[in-house]
Amino acid sequence: MNHDRELIHAALQWHAAHTRRMAIGAEKRQHEKALKAIGDNYDWNTRLPHSDAAARLTPARHKELAALRKLAKACAAQRGQFDEADIIDLDGAVTLLAGAD
Secondary structure (H helix, E strand, O other): OHHHHHHHHHHHHHHHHHHHHHHHHHHHHHHHHHHHHHHHHOOOOOOOOOOOHHHHHHHHHHHHHHHHHHHHHHHHHHHHHHOOEEEEEEOOEEEEEEOOO
16 A cells, blocks of 8 residues: 555656646747747847746756656556566556466
């Protein structure tokens, strides 16, 4: 039961970190697109609001990778419970078979 909770917690943590990173990346792309649309017509007397998305993206990637490592560790612990079984996926149906000795 404890492994299940750890696995669920790790999966939710990774999903939240991934969603945040994707949102920051989208914000960065929108800002870059706006700058590109201005092109040579940029009036240096007016300024676009500065986007700190690029600076936030690297720490967000680090947090996502840390969450992914935690998820992989939880999956390995969970997988240890199925050492005596083989998992077969046939047309989307998962079947657990007793492991061969």
